[in-house]
Amino acid sequence: MFELQLGPLGSASVFLAFGLALYGAVAGVLGATRRDARLQTSARLAAVAGFILATAAVVVMQAALLTNDFSVSYVAGHSRIASPTWVKVVTMWAALEGSILLWAWLLTGYTALLAITAPLSPLRPYAISIMQAVQVFFLGVLAFLANPFKVVPFPPLDGPGPNELLQNHWMMAVHPLLMYLGFVGLTVPFAYAMAALITRRPGTEWMTQTRRWTLTGWGFLSGAIVAGGWWSYEVLGWGGYWAWDPVENVSFMPWLTATAFIHSVQVQERRRMLKPWNVLLIVATFSLSILGTFLTRSGVVSSVHAFGNGPVGPAFLVFFLLVTLAAFGLLAARWDDVKDRADLDSVVSREGGFLGVNILFVTLTAAVLLGTLFPLIVEAVTGDKVTVGAPFFDQTTLPLWMLVLLLMGIGPLLPWRRAQQQSLARNLAWLAVAFVVSGALAWLLGVHKVYPALTVALAGYNLMSLYLLLSGALAPRLRLANRGALQVFRSYAVESRRRVGSMIVHFAVVIVAVGVAFSSGYRVDEQLRLDFGSSAEFSGYTLTAVDRFMERTPARISAGAVIAVTRNGRPVTTLRPRLNLFGEAGRTVPTPAVYYTATHDLYLNLNSSVGPDTTFVVLRVVKSPLVTWIWVGGAILLLGTAYSLGGGRRTVPAPAHAREKHEGAPA
Amino acid sequence: MKLGRIAVIAVVVAAIGALFAFGLLRGNPDDRNITSNLIGKPAPAFALPLYERYWTDYGETFALDDHLGKPLVINFWASWCLPCYDEAPVLQQAWQAYGPQGVQFVGVQTQDRDKRDEGRAFIARFNLGFPNVLDNDSLVGVDWALYGVPETFFVDASGKVVAKHIGPVTPEVIEQQVGALLRGGA
Numbered sequence A: 001m002f003e004l005q006l007g008p009l010g011s012a013s014v015f016l017a018f019g020l021a022l023y024g025a026v027a028g029v030l031g032a033t034r035r036d037a038r039l040q041t042s043a044r045l046a047a048v049a050g051f052i053l054a055t056a057a058v059v060v061m062q063a064a065l066l067t068n069d070f071s072v073s074y075v076a077g078h079s080r081i082a083s084p085t086w087v088k089v090v091t092m093w094a095a096l097e098g099s100i101l102l103w104a105w106l107l108t109g110y111t112a113l114l115a116i117t118a119p120l121s122p123l124r125p126y127a128i129s130i131m132q133a134v135q136v137f138f139l140g141v142l143a144f145l146a147n148p149f150k151v152v153p154f155p156p157l158d159g160p161g162p163n164e165l166l167q168n169h170w171m172m173a174v175h176p177l178l179m180y181l182g183f184v185g186l187t188v189p190f191a192y193a194m195a196a197l198i199t200r201r202p203g204t205e206w207m208t209q210t211r212r213w214t215l216t217g218w219g220f221l222s223g224a225i226v227a228g229g230w231w232s233y234e235v236l237g238w239g240g241y242w243a244w245d246p247v248e249n250v251s252f253m254p255w256l257t258a259t260a261f262i263h264s265v266q267v268q269e270r271r272r273m274l275k276p277w278n279v280l281l282i283v284a285t286f287s288l289s290i291l292g293t294f295l296t297r298s299g300v301v302s303s304v305h306a307f308g309n310g311p312v313g314p315a316f317l318v319f320f321l322l323v324t325l326a327a328f329g330l331l332a333a334r335w336d337d338v339k340d341r342a343d344l345d346s347v348v349s350r351e352g353g354f355l356g357v358n359i360l361f362v363t364l365t366a367a368v369l370l371g372t373l374f375p376l377i378v379e380a381v382t383g384d385k386v387t388v389g390a391p392f393f394d395q396t397t398l399p400l401w402m403l404v405l406l407l408m409g410i411g412p413l414l415p416w417r418r419a420q421q422q423s424l425a426r427n428l429a430w431l432a433v434a435f436v437v438s439g440a441l442a443w444l445l446g447v448h449k450v451y452p453a454l455t456v457a458l459a460g461y462n463l464m465s466l467y468l469l470l471s472g473a474l475a476p477r478l479r480l481a482n483r484g485a486l487q488v489f490r491s492y493a494v495e496s497r498r499r500v501g502s503m504i505v506h507f508a509v510v511i512v513a514v515g516v517a518f519s520s521g522y523r524v525d526e527q528l529r530l531d532f533g534s535s536a537e538f539s540g541y542t543l544t545a546v547d548r549f550m551e552r553t554p555a556r557i558s559a560g561a562v563i564a565v566t567r568n569g570r571p572v573t574t575l576r577p578r579l580n581l582f583g584e585a586g587r588t589v590p591t592p593a594v595y596y597t598a599t600h601d602l603y604l605n606l607n608s609s610v611g612p613d614t615t616f617v618v619l620r621v622v623k624s625p626l627v628t629w630i631w632v633g634g635a636i637l638l639l640g641t642a643y644s645l646g647g648g649r650r651t652v653p654a655p656a657h658a659r660e661k662h663e664g665a666p667a
Numbered sequence B: 001m002k003l004g005r006i007a008v009i010a011v012v013v014a015a016i017g018a019l020f021a022f023g024l025l026r027g028n029p030d031d032r033n034i035t036s037n038l039i040g041k042p043a044p045a046f047a048l049p050l051y052e053r054y055w056t057d058y059g060e061t062f063a064l065d066d067h068l069g070k071p072l073v074i075n076f077w078a079s080w081c082l083p084c085y086d087e088a089p090v091l092q093q094a095w096q097a098y099g100p101q102g103v104q105f106v107g108v109q110t111q112d113r114d115k116r117d118e119g120r121a122f123i124a125r126f127n128l129g130f131p132n133v134l135d136n137d138s139l140v141g142v143d144w145a146l147y148g149v150p151e152t153f154f155v156d157a158s159g160k161v162v163a164k165h166i167g168p169v170t171p172e173v174i175e176q177q178v179g180a181l182l183r184g185g186a
Helices: A006-033 A037-066 A073-078 A085-093 A096-117 A124-145 A171-198 A211-235 A246-271 A275-298 A312-333 A350-382 A390-413 A421-444 A450-480 A485-495 A497-521 A627-645 A656-663 B002-025 B052-058 B082-101 B116-126 B139-143 B171-185
Strands: A524-531 A535-538 A541-552 A556-567 A570-575 A578-582 A588-591 A593-596 A600-606 A616-625 B047-049 B061-063 B072-077 B104-109 B132-134 B151-155 B161-166
Touching (some): A006 A037, A006 A096, A037 A073, A037 A124, A073 A096, A073 B082, A096 A124, A124 A312, A171 A211, A171 A246, A171 A312, A211 A627, A246 A275, A246 A350, A275 A350, A275 B002, A312 B002, A350 A390, A350 B002, A390 A450, A390 A497, A497 A627, A524 A535, A524 A541, A541 A616, A588 A600, B047 B132, B072 B082, B072 B171, B082 B104, B082 B171, B116 B132, B151 B171, B161 B171
Parallel strands (some): B072 B104, B104 B132
Antiparallel strands (some): A524 A616, A535 A541, A541 A556, A556 A578, A578 A588, A600 A616, B047 B061, B072 B151
């Protein structure tokens, strides 16, 4: 009897996609150097066909997961019959091989989209070829080192299921997807930057053509980091969202350099300056995303999330070294084309502010990188094992974050080239007033810790800055137009999407900063032992252990405690912190229960097991203020990013001289 | 100038590469050669229910104590464990080769609560001739300090654990370890 075998079908798709990527990478470059349009077109067609094949591989993988086809090695190793359907779908990126498949698929998708939509330019064939060269690596790893479609000769009857921590929260469906969309999105400006160096056209072309890709990638990466924080908050049970774990750090570093990049490109667009910075930042962003993958997939730095070892780690290392060597080598070889010809007119100017952003974010990256690699460096040099914990990262980065907030307020108010003393002095005075008033207010209301108080002061200062920016832009329009303020604002918001989008994002950063400052500065954390039927006081709340409970679904067994929460004798909510056990051989995963409010969260995690005979529970109880602000701020940040991306292609900036008057300091 | 800059970059990249290569080569705690504290110590005793097909030869329970004095190969497996499917034929072959020389093999199904039907299917698929028991509570696995499955322990005739293998066994591993057991016991 003929049976359709999913394994060989998936492998075949991957191998063919690999072949097409190889062909496209070579044909594109040959087509460009020989000026052969047909070769170039064939490379673009290969990009589209590669995407179709990679999609076929993903469809095969999903089919295998959903039909419990344990003859496919990835399914046998990571899936389980009893898992709910959504878990089976996301199991594709719950382990190493599958996540590489996802990454490769998104990469082929972006390349195909680029091949179809990118306008014809001397950069295009090289950029697409570079995207395809990156594909060659990912598809090659997939085909030769980590093939998820290997045929299992004796398929097991059931598999172990994905990692328990990942099954435990729907956010796991979202976070890796966003992360790879971010990484892949930022590959596009990288490819264009390399194309610009190869063709000796280091002007603004490469960045204006990739502006949307860059912002989209940055938005996805930002979303991924917030989603990862939320996942960790809702799953890991220590009541925090960021632990400076190496895996968190390596996703954070590309975000830092990408953030610097999206600011820094504006200087090149306007003033044709900071060219080397921009190339450097996008190369750093791309190679840091590869470095991050290497570090998390190889066990080189110890982390709670490491994926285990195998030949994939060394492959990523080699790729990282190749990319770094090639990109920086190319930059060095083209240095004379790239280096700036103009100098800053004055440090106190918009471009000076952007340069400051670059310096701050690169310093932050360096601090995080040093902290992450320090244990490895020490072990290589002295053989000692050391760890670098959160205190290092807090102490080194907090002052820098404060400077970032400082610069974020003043930078957008500075005009290009040189600030006029008068308007600058007026703006500074207003900012100083806002800083002092909000700082003093915070102090009077009992915020006596340095960083939270400083953050409040800087938040007030930034809100003032946003007000000055908006009023500076709207006031002249209001005077000229005979319309109401709301109408004027609406037309401004439509005309200057990019500007308004950036204001929304900066506003979101203020919200997140306040949330982070308070939730880490004023967190109360206690361990409570509660007999069933008895109550305890915690930070204004009364917690009563009402009962224990046990639930059984095909996928998991949950056992937990029912905790009634009251405040001043009035019932507030009922929380059910639990332990989840997935499968027979699984690990139990504590699952916290959180009561969210706008001002603070009450967070309960079970620190003891619950059985039919248990008479008490041990709870970790955390109250942290303003955590919700972080998630809300993250959402606003994404909205702002989406807003500045929306609305057609009219947002390409006019030449500097045409718009300088409008966007300078408010009159 | 240009060459100089490229050389500097090459040196820096090489240094980073060397650092990470060190990180890769130094190994990490997941390594296969994790040592067991059991080595050199008496094998932890257990008595577990046998699958029905072994009842005529071994009775309903397999107690390790009854078999001390012979070289022992104790293999831990689970029905969901992929590498276990790889190594089962190797173990069956080894049993056919070394069983007659007095080496007792025993398979312990562990971390596999109540999976009796799956256990029977596993045994039937490879027609395993050596006795297999079910460690339903996985407590014997705890006594033996399992890191995962499959793991295989080699116990000499005096009842001491002499070696532990993590991951699927290969014919070479069997030959080396069982060979050592037989020579030591002679």
